[in-house]
Amino acid sequence: EAxxxxxxxxxxxxxxxxxxxxxxxxxxxxxxxxxxxDPGMELHLIHxxxxxxxxEKGDLSSESTVSRIRTEHFPLTLExxxxxxxxxxxxxxxxxxxxxxxxxxxGSGTRLTVV
Amino acid sequence: xxxxxxxxQSLIILEGKNCTLQCNYTVxxxxxxxxxxxDTGRGPVSLTIMTFSENTKSNGRYTATLDADTKQSxxxxxxxxxxxxxxxxxxxxxxxxxxxxxxxxxxxxxxxxP
Numbered sequence: 335e336a337x338x339x340x341x342x343x344x345x346x347x348x349x350x351x352x353x354x355x356x357x358x359x360x361x362x363x364x365x366x367x368x369x370x371x372d373p374g375m376e377l378h379l380i381h382x383x384x385x386x387x388x389x390e391k392g393d394l395s396s397e398s399t400v401s402r403i404r405t406e407h408f409p410l411t412l413e414x415x416x417x418x419x420x421x422x423x424x425x426x427x428x429x430x431x432x433x434x435x436x437x438x439x440x441g442s443g444t445r446l447t448v449v
Numbered sequence: 450x451x452x453x454x455x456x457x458q459s460l461i462i463l464e465g466k467n468c469t470l471q472c473n474y475t476v477x478x479x480x481x482x483x484x485x486x487x488d489t490g491r492g493p494v495s496l497t498i499m500t501f502s503e504n505t506k507s508n509g510r511y512t513a514t515l516d517a518d519t520k521q522s523x524x525x526x527x528x529x530x531x532x533x534x535x536x537x538x539x540x541x542x543x544x545x546x547x548x549x550x551x552x553x554x555x556x557x558x559x560x561x562x563p
Contacts, residue, residue, distance in 0.1 A: 340492075376453075376538075376553040377493075424492050438483075438551070440492035 337361045340425050340441035347415055347448055355410045355444045357425035363439075366408040369424040370394060371443075377424060383408055415448045422446070451476040453541050455554035463562050466529055470557045472522040472539030480544040484513050484524045487536045487556065496524070496537075529561045 338359040347353055359366065364385045369377040369392075379392030383402040397419070398412050408427075412419055425441040453474045462468050474482070481500045485493035497506045497513040499522070505514045510527045526533055536556040543550055 343490075374458075374555065374558070376555045379551075422490075426492075438495070440485075440494070442492045443490065445490060 338425060338427055338439050338441040340423075340444050342444060343442065344445045345447070347446070349414075349416055349448055351415050353412050353415055353446070355423055355425075355446070357408045357410070357441055358406050359408075359427045359439070360406060361427060361429075361439065362405065363427035363429055364405070365428045366402065367426045367428075368392070368398075368400060368408070368410050369426065370396065371422045371424060373422075381410065415446075417448045420446060420448050451541075451543065451552050453539055453552045453554040455537075455539050455557050457557060458555070459558040459560070461560045461562060462529055464529060464531060467525065467527050468529060468559065470524045470526075470537050470539075470559070472524070472554055474520050474522070474539070474541045474552070476520075476541040476543050476552050478544040479517060479520075480542045482513075482515055482522050483540045483542075484511070484522075485538040485540060487538055489535070493538055493540075526559075529559075531561050531563060534559060534561045 341356045366383045368381040370380050371377045378394035380394050380396040381400040383389050389400050398410050400410050422443050422445050424443045428438040456471045483498045484496045487493040496511050499506050499515045501517050512525045515522045536558050538556040539554040541552045
């Protein structure tokens with residue numbers, strides 16, 4: 335049973351609109367992540383957070399921004415959506431280091447289409 | 450450069466047959482290797498996690514093997530079912546990363562036909 339939730343599951347929006355993708359987890363995990371995934375391609379890290387008030391950019395440059403005001407909530411915002419932002423966005427959380435005892439859980443994703 | 454390569458890119462098998470997916474990696478220093486199953490339009494779900502000292506790990510009909518010397522892993526699926534149709538992703542993490550750095554393969558797209 336997933337303990338990390340993303341909304342919406344699907345979003346079709348016009349160019350220039352501001353959008354926020356929601357991600358919440360109930361596991362009390364400190365670390366949270368946003369990944370971008372295009373069809374048939376690997377996941378790319380775009381943002382991560384070590385905890386409240388901590389946010390960092392990932393490996394893949396993204397025009398999106400994130401915030402972490404509460405442990406359980408890690409929303410991603412696009413101020414002005416463009417067709418190039420069309421992709422699947424996956425949120426994940428983990429207890430800490432990626433040793434075998436530390437869970438790393440993904441949400442179901444948001445499929446974003448910008449027209 | 451830390452990389453994870455998977456083969457084949459796609460695979461079609463008949464229901465009830467077995468199959469093996471491959472993963473080669475260059476991530477160093479190695480911490481652990483995970484196999485995930487990702488259904489279309491969903492997030493990845495963990496199947497197995499293996500550390501340097503583990504050679505094999507099973508989860509039902511899924512059996513993963515790891516050869517840390519040759520930096521290769523395989524995922525064997527036994528008696529395939531239609532519900533096994535999905536992308537299978539190999540993910541490797543490096544040791545000592547405070548971020549929890551993961552390196553992802555592009556996945557093998559498995560299709561099981563009736």
